[in-house]
Amino acid sequence: MKNGFFLSVISGFILFIGWLAYNTTYQDLSKQYSVHLSDKSQLFKSYLKGELDKVQLVADMLSRHPVLQNTLQTSLQPTSLEQTNLFLQSTNDRLKTADIFIMDRSGLTVAASNFNKDTNFIGKNYAFRPYFTQALTKQKGQFLAIGVTSKKLGFYVSRAIMLNGQTLGIVVVKIDLDQLHHLTQDLKGDFALMDNKNILFFSSNDNYTLKSIGTISAKDRLEITRTRQYPITRIVPIDIKSSTGNILDAKTVSIFGHRYLSQNTYIQETDWSILMFSPLMKIERTSLTNSILVSAVGFIIFIAFYTMYKRRIDNERLQTIVENLPSGVTLFDEDLKLLICNDKLKELLEFPDTLFQDRHTKLEDLLRYNAERGEYGEGDPIELTKQAMHRTQLRKDHVFERTRPNGTVLEVRGKWLRNAFVTTYTDITERKKAEEEAKRNASYLQALLQNLDQGVTVIDEKLNIVYWNKAFFKLLDLPDSLMKPVMKYDDLIRYNAKRGEYGPGDIEQHVQTRVQASLKFEPHHFERTRPDGRTLEVTGKPLKINGQSFGFITTYVDITEHKRMASRLREMANTDVLTELYNRRYFTTLLTREIKRCERTGHALSVLLLDLDHFKSVNDRFGHNIGDLTLKSFAKTCKGELRDIDIMGRLGGEEFGIYLPETGRDGAFILAERIREAIGKMELRDENDTPFHITVSIGVCVYDSMFDERMEDLIKRADKALYRAKSQGRNRVC
Incomplete structure (x- = not known):
């Protein structure tokens, strides 16, 4: 009876301390996770504000740029527009924004950084977007939306392009918010961005994206539809419940039945909110684990006490x-x-x-x-x-x-x-045997890595180069003075920067930029051409333990000869071996591109189809060697009459093609006659040094954008003209 009562008291005491441990751990972890969520929210907010501020600054600078002002001032001349498109493309590439484009006062896009893509913005009217009306009335604006053309979520910043107090047009800079997915890899746990309509427009969890918290008002639905901000049919309320009734003030929420600790951070500049979530399951599991451990410790203490109390068979x-x-x-x-x-x-x-x-x-x-x-x-x-x-x-x-x-x-x-x-x-x-075996294997591995042709480095989490092989020093042409058991990564970067490996610029800025990028421990793969002309393929992969990055391994491979061989193979694949002209496949590819360019610009384009008259008789009379020399001389003579922008190719046998950019009918016929006369004056000789002559028939056609012609249509019309030249006696242009 006494023993039963004693055991009941002890059991109750163990359960009590277990319950106390659970609640204490739960409260402490909740506070820690809340602070952690707040820190992550501020980090994300700082990053996001930095990106948005950069776009605002870019828009401000572009709105005052002379190139854009001159383009809108010169009545949108084609030459000026082409220069502006190239300028916008170069600026977009340098600043790593998504797109930059210019609209006139009606909202029509007249120039864009993606002018050379099939999905470019040129010719499209975005006057329905708020950023256009804001910039037109207030000189600046911004808007978050899924792109009508790009179909990607982006943030648009607009500025009025003004001169002497007059608004000439609007410049718009866009960044794709899809790049935020890179940041989600570093932020554990779920989070979302919410706009002023309570719509989650971006989230680390795809199940939350384009979901609304609560029902969207009729006014907001009308605005979304009018501005085409989001695909309204995809937006549905999310199954979310809060501990307070208001998700923005709640500390704990339930989403699709899963409970989370939440943190809300407001971004005043954009009227957005950052919602950070951390699963409560982790806290509950840890609290339960601690409760079990404390109870187990209590139980052990009880056992020890009970054992001491009984004092029996201890030694046994x-x-x-x-x-x-x-x-x-x-x-x-x-x-x-x-x-x-x-x-x-x-x-x-x-x-x-x-x-x-x-x-x-x-x-x-x-x-x-x-x-x-x-x-x-x-x-x-x-x-x-x-x-x-x-x-x-x-x-x-x-x-x-x-x-x-x-x-x-x-x-x-x-x-x-x-x-x-x-x-x-x-x-x-x-x-001990295993340790000796491990040492021996490590020696084998060391010998293997040191004898590799490719350079290898291993960098720890503090950016110390803890391993390198001889090939690494050879490929990067590094001095022996850098050889240390443990090298500092920034010392290596500084040495390379001083000798111009990264181009011009401040040396310490080069060092800081690369050190900060490396601390992200992200995989990377790129090619780098050294000042001595050699090209290295650099591949870096993070080293991870339990999913946590603690350094990375990088390999350096000399691919100079590979690059040269690839370039030579491309050249051989596109070139006729005998005449060194473009072959039929590559010529038709280039002609197709030129036709598309003419469709966009409206510029003239002419095509010549050339065929050597009675060329078969040259082969029959003098042999194929003389025939080949004749074709080579013909190609060389024709190229001597062409401009740098004119393209010539061998279509097969004695048939050749030439297309003339920026050339109308009169210019094409003049050039064709000049070629015909030059071919007629060529003095060719057979194996007996006896001179002979050849003539050429030429068919001419001019691209007409009104008929939406394809490359095959142009070749067919030129072939018909060539047939007329042949049927009318050869050695003529039709």
Whole structure:
């Protein structure tokens, strides 16, 4: 009865301290996670504001740029527009924005950085976007929306382009918010961005994107539809519940049945809110784990107390535990008399049972036995025993390894307690063999890496270069003075910057930029052409433990010859071997591109189709060698009459094609006649040095944008003209 009551009290006490541990841990972790969420929100806010401020600054500068002012002032001349498109493309590439485009006062896009893409903005009217009306009335504006053309979520910043107080047009700078996905890799947990209509327009969790908190008002729906801000049919309310009824003030929320700790941060400049979420399940699990651990500790204490309280079979229980340990164990009292010794010890040290028949076995007896059988090496056993006893009586803890005569390696650990001395003996023979094997394998790996043709570096989390091979120094042409067991990454970057590896600019700025980029531990792959002309392929991959980056490994491969070979192969694939002109495939590809350019610009384009008259008779009379020389001379003569922008190709056999950009009918016929006359004047010679002449027939056609002609249509019309030239007696232009 008493025992039952005692057990009930102890059980209740253990449950109480477990409950107390759970609540205390839950409260502490909630505070920590809240602070962490707040820090992440501020970090995200700072990053986002920095990106948006950069776009605002870019828009301000572009609105005052002379190139844009001149373009809108010169009545949108084609030459000026082409220059502006190139300027916008270059600016967009340098500043790494998504798109930059210019609209006139009616909202029509007249120039854009993506002018050379099929999905460019030129010719499209975005007057329905708020950023246009804002810039027109207030000289500046901004708007968040999914692009009508690009279909990507972006933030648009607009500025009025003014001159002498007059608004000439509008410049718009866009950044794609899809790039925020890179930041989500560094921010653990879910988060979302919400606009002033309570719509989650961006989230690390795709299930939350384009969801609304609550029902969208009719006014907001009308505005979204009018401005085409989002696909309104995709926006539905999210299943979210808060502890306070207001999601913006709630500390805990439930989303699709999952509970989260939440944090809301408002961005005044854009009227957005950052919502950070951290699963409560982690806090609950940790709290439960701590509760279990505390309860377990309480239970252990109870067991220990209960064991002390009972004071029964203590020695027997301890001996049982010792016997089941994987290591040999001895326990001596303060006078170094043996209290406990397990069978594992006898097995490891090969002690006979006769040593332990006396209940008063002493440490000195065991040491003398070992000394007599040579365990401590050569020497007087009595002296060796005294030395060992002296070391023990110093009462210092010790750890060492001892190799027995039979080759077994033991790890010996001795520890003095208040009034006892405990020693454990562990067989580490296999572990030592494994360590030696690991060292040997490491040596093999070291030799392998040092003999690789590609350079290799390993960088730790503090950006110390902890490993490098000889090929790395050779490929980067680094001096021996940099060779250190551990190199500083910034020292390497500084050395490269000083010798111009990264181009002009401030050396320390180069160092800081690359160090900050490297600290992100993101995979990277790029090609770098060194000042000596060699091209290196650089590949970096992060090293991770349990998903956490702690450095990265980088390889450097010399691909100079590979690049040259690839360039040569491309040239061979696009060029006719005999005449060194473009082959039919590549010529038609270039002609197709030129036709598309003419469609956009409205510029003139002419095509010539040339065929050598009676060329078969040249091969029949003089042989194919002379025929080949004739074709080469023909190609060379024609190219001598062409401009740099004119393109000529061999379409097959003795048939050739030429297209003339920016050239109308009159110019095409003049050039065709000049070519025909030049071919007629060529003096060719056969193998007997006898001169002979050839003539050429030429068909001319001019591209007409009104008929939406394709490349095949132009070639067909030129071929018909060539047929007329042939049927009218050859050696003529039609």
